[in-house]
Amino acid sequence: MQDNEGQRLVQAQKGDPQAFAYIVEKYQRSVYNMCYRMLGNAQDAEDAAQETFLRTYKAMRRYDKDRSFSSWILSIAAHYCIDQIRRRRFTTISVEELPVPDLPDISPGMENKLSKKEEQLRIRTLLEILDPTDRAAVVLYYWYDYSYKEICETLSLSLSAVKSRLHRSRRAMALCWIERQPATVNAERIPA
Amino acid sequence: MNHKPYQEVIFSDQELTCDEADLLQDHILQCDDCYQLSTAWSTVERELQTPQMVDPEPGFVARWQVRLEAEQERRQNQQNMIMLSTTWGAAAALLIAIVYLAIPLIQSPKVVLYTYLYQLLNLFSVVTFVQSFTAGLMDGLTSGIPWVTIVFAVGLITLMGVLWVVSLRVLTRSRSVTL
Numbered sequence: 001m002q003d004n005e006g007q008r009l010v011q012a013q014k015g016d017p018q019a020f021a022y023i024v025e026k027y028q029r030s031v032y033n034m035c036y037r038m039l040g041n042a043q044d045a046e047d048a049a050q051e052t053f054l055r056t057y058k059a060m061r062r063y064d065k066d067r068s069f070s071s072w073i074l075s076i077a078a079h080y081c082i083d084q085i086r087r088r089r090f091t092t093i094s095v096e097e098l099p100v101p102d103l104p105d106i107s108p109g110m111e112n113k114l115s116k117k118e119e120q121l122r123i124r125t126l127l128e129i130l131d132p133t134d135r136a137a138v139v140l141y142y143w144y145d146y147s148y149k150e151i152c153e154t155l156s157l158s159l160s161a162v163k164s165r166l167h168r169s170r171r172a173m174a175l176c177w178i179e180r181q182p183a184t185v186n187a188e189r190i191p192a
Numbered sequence: 193m194n195h196k197p198y199q200e201v202i203f204s205d206q207e208l209t210c211d212e213a214d215l216l217q218d219h220i221l222q223c224d225d226c227y228q229l230s231t232a233w234s235t236v237e238r239e240l241q242t243p244q245m246v247d248p249e250p251g252f253v254a255r256w257q258v259r260l261e262a263e264q265e266r267r268q269n270q271q272n273m274i275m276l277s278t279t280w281g282a283a284a285a286l287l288i289a290i291v292y293l294a295i296p297l298i299q300s301p302k303v304v305l306y307t308y309l310y311q312l313l314n315l316f317s318v319v320t321f322v323q324s325f326t327a328g329l330m331d332g333l334t335s336g337i338p339w340v341t342i343v344f345a346v347g348l349i350t351l352m353g354v355l356w357v358v359s360l361r362v363l364t365r366s367r368s369v370t371l
Contacts, residue, residue, distance in 0.1 A: 174233040
């Protein structure tokens with residue numbers, strides 16, 4: 001399987017569009033998910049994922065075979081999304097004003113669908129408060145199970161920077177959670 | 193009370209030792225702020241670990257292929273536009289240069305015509321001079337040499353010239369290589 005992928009990568013580097021289509025097929029989910037978590041809605045995520053593959057296609061000749069392709073392509077996606085978020089800041093609108101994204105539904109029940117949407121909105125609210133690079137680090141850590149070292153490589157950061165960014169992000173998300181649901185958190189207080 | 197070390201532990205993803213866990217637990221029971229943070233972070237962490245990967249809408253690859261074709265077409269058009277503008281720019285520059293050079297001709301065509309005629313006549317006189325000089329030189333050189341020697345020398349030079357051309361062609365001919 002790995003050899004097959006290696007062959008496809010070599011063919012794609014030579015400019016074979018069919019081989020690259022295989023790569024798009026294989027990595028579409030992880031790239032799309034990264035863009036979705038970073039940008040927060042399906043339309044922007046689709047555009048960003050498409051753009052990521054376009055940039056990857058153009059940069060294919062520069063791909064270093066010693067590096068993991070997955071981390072390389074996610075690096076392109078993350079950097080593109082970080083740029084998009086920074087540009088978007090000039091026209092900021094609050095999370096509540098944004099429509100809840102339409103996610104492809106795999107569950108039959110209506111309740112399940114609503115619960116999934118609520119869950120996505122809660123997560124989106126938490127991620128929205130983070131700086132774009134911190135957000136990328138959180139996404140890579142929690143959704144892709146990347147190690148600190150892999151996050152360093154993907155986001156071009158030092159190890160200490162990754163650790164401090166993750167620590168800062170956890171704190172920020174916890175504080176955001178307290179601000180938004182103070183009653184719930186306080187109600188669960190266990191008496192000493 | 194210093195909360196910082198406890199909050200460091202709350203947000204750390206390292207495994208806690210039993211002692212550290214006990215210390216944290218004791219502190220949390222006494223401190224409302226750290227309790228709130230700890231509870232909130234546990235909930236947030238659960239939220240972050242629950243969600244699945246999100247899939248794109250079906251047909252992503254086909255949409256990407258369409259986008260790639262559109263991008264390639266856009267780049268091709270861009271290159272064509274650059275090429276066209278460069279050509280048009282060069283043509284415009286050439287036209288301006290020609291107009292600039294033609295201004296004197298338009299203003300005083302007679303002077304330009306006389307100048308060209310004078311240059312042409314000068315050229316003829318140079319050619320005539322070279323012709324008479326070469327004829328005189330040849331007469332001087334060949335007057336003391338018998339005709340047989342001249343014919344032999346010319347023949348020899350021609351033969352050597354032919355040999356030189358033939359050998360050059362043979363040496364420079366491309367050869368097919370079979371492995």
